[in-house]
Amino acid sequence: MKQPKISRRGLVKGSLMAxxxxxxxxxxxxxxxxxxxxxGAKKPIKLGLTCDASGQxxxxxxxxxxxxxxxxxxxxxxxxxxxxxxxxxxxxxxxxPATGTRVAERFIAQEQCAFLIGAVHSGVANxxxxxxxxxxxxxxxxxxxxxxxxxxxxxxxxxxxxxNGTNFSKAAVQNAVERIGKRWLLLTNDYVWGHTTSAATKxxxxxxxxxxxxNLLVPQNTRDFASYLLxxxxxxxxxxxxxxxxxxxxxxxxxxxxxxxEDKTAWINNQQDWPDIWGAPETLFGVFGTTWYHKLxxxxxxxxxKRWQTTYPQSPIPVPGNVSYNGYMATRELLRAVxxxxxxxxxxxxxxxEGHKMSAADRMQHFDAYIDPATHQxxxxxxxxxxxxxxxxxxxxxxxxxxxxxxxxxxxxxxGKCKLKADAEVPSYEM
Amino acid sequence: xxxxxxxxxxxxxxxxxxLFALIALGFMLILGLMxxxxxxxxxxxxxGAYFAYAIATPRLPLPDDMLxxxxxVPLGWRFTAALLLAPVLVAPFGLVxxxxxxxxxxxxxxxxxxxxxxxAMVLEELIRVVWGTRDYMIPVPxxxxxxxxxxxxxWSTYRFWAAALAIAAMALVWVIVERTRFxxxxxxxxxxxxxxxxxxxxxxxxRVWVFVLGTMLAAFAGVILAxxxxxxxxxxxxxxxxxxxxxxxxxxxxxxxxxIGGLLVGMVVGLxxxxxxxxxxxxxxxxxxxxxxxxxxxxxGKKSILEA
Numbered sequence: 001m002k003q004p005k006i007s008r009r010g011l012v013k014g015s016l017m018a019x020x021x022x023x024x025x026x027x028x029x030x031x032x033x034x035x036x037x038x039x040g041a042k043k044p045i046k047l048g049l050t051c052d053a054s055g056q057x058x059x060x061x062x063x064x065x066x067x068x069x070x071x072x073x074x075x076x077x078x079x080x081x082x083x084x085x086x087x088x089x090x091x092x093x094x095x096x097p098a099t100g101t102r103v104a105e106r107f108i109a110q111e112q113c114a115f116l117i118g119a120v121h122s123g124v125a126n127x128x129x130x131x132x133x134x135x136x137x138x139x140x141x142x143x144x145x146x147x148x149x150x151x152x153x154x155x156x157x158x159x160x161x162x163x164n165g166t167n168f169s170k171a172a173v174q175n176a177v178e179r180i181g182k183r184w185l186l187l188t189n190d191y192v193w194g195h196t197t198s199a200a201t202k203x204x205x206x207x208x209x210x211x212x213x214x215n216l217l218v219p220q221n222t223r224d225f226a227s228y229l230l231x232x233x234x235x236x237x238x239x240x241x242x243x244x245x246x247x248x249x250x251x252x253x254x255x256x257x258x259x260x261x262e263d264k265t266a267w268i269n270n271q272q273d274w275p276d277i278w279g280a281p282e283t284l285f286g287v288f289g290t291t292w293y294h295k296l297x298x299x300x301x302x303x304x305x306k307r308w309q310t311t312y313p314q315s316p317i318p319v320p321g322n323v324s325y326n327g328y329m330a331t332r333e334l335l336r337a338v339x340x341x342x343x344x345x346x347x348x349x350x351x352x353x354e355g356h357k358m359s360a361a362d363r364m365q366h367f368d369a370y371i372d373p374a375t376h377q378x379x380x381x382x383x384x385x386x387x388x389x390x391x392x393x394x395x396x397x398x399x400x401x402x403x404x405x406x407x408x409x410x411x412x413x414x415x416g417k418c419k420l421k422a423d424a425e426v427p428s429y430e431m
Numbered sequence: 432x433x434x435x436x437x438x439x440x441x442x443x444x445x446x447x448x449x450l451f452a453l454i455a456l457g458f459m460l461i462l463g464l465m466x467x468x469x470x471x472x473x474x475x476x477x478x479g480a481y482f483a484y485a486i487a488t489p490r491l492p493l494p495d496d497m498l499x500x501x502x503x504v505p506l507g508w509r510f511t512a513a514l515l516l517a518p519v520l521v522a523p524f525g526l527v528x529x530x531x532x533x534x535x536x537x538x539x540x541x542x543x544x545x546x547x548x549x550x551a552m553v554l555e556e557l558i559r560v561v562w563g564t565r566d567y568m569i570p571v572p573x574x575x576x577x578x579x580x581x582x583x584x585x586w587s588t589y590r591f592w593a594a595a596l597a598i599a600a601m602a603l604v605w606v607i608v609e610r611t612r613f614x615x616x617x618x619x620x621x622x623x624x625x626x627x628x629x630x631x632x633x634x635x636x637x638r639v640w641v642f643v644l645g646t647m648l649a650a651f652a653g654v655i656l657a658x659x660x661x662x663x664x665x666x667x668x669x670x671x672x673x674x675x676x677x678x679x680x681x682x683x684x685x686x687x688x689x690x691i692g693g694l695l696v697g698m699v700v701g702l703x704x705x706x707x708x709x710x711x712x713x714x715x716x717x718x719x720x721x722x723x724x725x726x727x728x729x730x731x732g733k734k735s736i737l738e739a
Binding site for chain 1: 589
């Protein structure tokens with residue numbers, strides 16, 4: 001039997017190929033516990049802003065960016081974090097989960113972003129979470145408010161900054177069932193936020209002794225609501241509770257106000273984002289929720305608004321609203337957490353955020369807030385508002401009618417649905 | 432489901448269908464004669480809405496005193512001016528687009544498709560640069576605004592005005608296509624462009640006029656729909672998808688195909704919105720699949736470029 005001959009050249013070539021293959025394998029994974037980049041004392045910390053610039057939440061996504069950038073600018077003006085400058089990059093996630101996945105993957109694997117921030121659409125937020133979870137990258141969901149984000153779709157690496165559908169429903173429903181009526185009709189955007197928010201509303205209505213007489217699902221990008229509005233009129237509910245967002249709610253508001261249907265039945269619009277309201281303020285109606293308003297009579301609010309306006313003199317939206325506020329607060333707290341952790345190590349940063357308490361004064365809200373360690377959702381003051389009949393200026397669109405303590409608006413079911421991974425199961429990194 | 436409950440939704444479907452048909456009409460003209468799928472149709476629709484907004488509100492680049500004087504004109508006249516002038520202002524964009532498309536004539540339709548897709552993106556960005564990303568609303572005259580009661584329900588007054596204007600525009604297009612020499616040339620050009628040229632008809636000029644007419648119809652539809660759907664930079668997408676679907680459903684190059692296709696889509700969307708709301712967006716696509724499964728050329732179509 002002829003023995004295979006191994007030449008010196010072949011041996012060298014084979015060794016090189018084996019080394020290259022081994023190196024490649026090491027580079028591509030497993031990532032668990034082995035992502036450590038050369039840090040250089042002054043290497044900037046890069047943040048990936050996963051925000052929509054187009055699609056249903058394009059306007060809100062850009063307002064989110066404004067808040068995030070302002071927090072970064074202010075941080076850099078004070079010397080950065082851990083003596084390192086903070087940099088950012090952004091890409092349009094297009095209100096599309098598939099795009100959100102691609103952007104998150106690129107930001108982490110190619111751009112070496114230390115942290116991801118931003119989202120309005122819950123489907124996009126969930127898609128980004130999947131990618132972030134794979135790499136262990138800390139992700140701040142700034143503005144998507146599906147209850148599932150801090151429930152069944154929660155993650156150890158994700159922190160949810162907005163109030164969610166359950167929080168707003170708890171603040172609004174009990175009182176409305178008692179004072180307005182028991183027959184409720186739901187108008188639900190046909191995606192995860194709409195479904196989970198309406199489910200939360202339904203639970204609250206039934207708990208308060210009310211009844212859901214119909215739930216009309218509204219596909220995303222619906223522009224013509226005439227058939228829905230005819231159906232609403234035929235059903236004659238006491239209350240219509242909407243979980244419709246972005247451009248869809250703007251079209252709905254326009255068509256409801258044109259028919260003056262807001263006078264015929266009571267409308268509770270779960271949460272109204274400021275960029276959606278600013279798009280068509282004259283069509284604002286019903287009772288709706290928010291987490292912040294630029295005319296809250298609290299210390300620091302006026303100064304924050306002034307700083308924001310100085311930063312963005314050409315902004316298409318003249319004052320910050322809840323979306324920009326959430327972006328700012330989330331980013332500021334992330335950078336503070338890095339400072340507290342003394343490191344960009346993701347597990348240390350996660351621990352610095354979990355259970356973190358924030359004073360009402362610091363957050364410019366009525367009550368103290370905290371990051372729930374069981375769900376990673378910020379529990380905060382929940383405001384209910386309606387259209388301001390006596391505005392002080394053209395931006396004074398809200399009349400705040402109540403502010404609810406975080407404990408009273410808590411999503412009790414979320415901890416049971418949210419299963420957070422242990423440290424050992426989270427890929428770690430430091431960069 | 433009693434007839435009394437169903438009736439409002441049938442009526443709503445018809446009004447919606449007329450609006451869809453109006454959106455599709457300009458698309459049909461260009462596809463019918465030039466065998467080009469104009470994906471910029473939606474952007475021209477959006478431009479019509481934005482120009483109408485500028486005229487009606489008014490936000491025109493005019494000297495202050497002229498602007499003040501125009502603002503003092505009753506809204507009814509400003510809205511009428513927007514209806515008539517916005518399509519005229521959008522027409523030059525159609526002229527430029529037609530000029531750009533000339534190199535694609537007679538070639539694989541994919542070239543025209545890609546070109547118009549690119550133009551659509553450029554126009555949408557142009558809108559963002561000029562008007563920003565925020566939404567706008569066009570106020571409508573008092574006589575057209577608000578609601579009225581019929582069948583014990585409140586109906587949008589403007590919706591019926593819009594449907595009536597759509598019928599008027601469709602009637603005008605029908606007269607042009609069916610009762611004028613220009614229309615005869617357009618139909619002949621769509622049927623056999625070589626013979627038309629051999630007869631001494633300037634096909635290039637004919638194409639320009641058809642493109643301008645299609646552009647103006649898109650812009651007119653934008654003005655009509657703006658008070659109902661609102662104005663935003665990506666509103667063109669809301670128009671171009673149903674327009675394309677209606678043309679394929681009704682049959683490429685068929686006037687009545689566009690009208691009947693629009694009405695069918697309106698009825699299906701309206702009824703599904705009321706009785707199976709989660710299917711309301713999907714229903715038009717299911718209708719298309721159902722029709723093209725049995726008749727690939729659409730309801731009234733002759734041989735289509737899509738079969739080539």
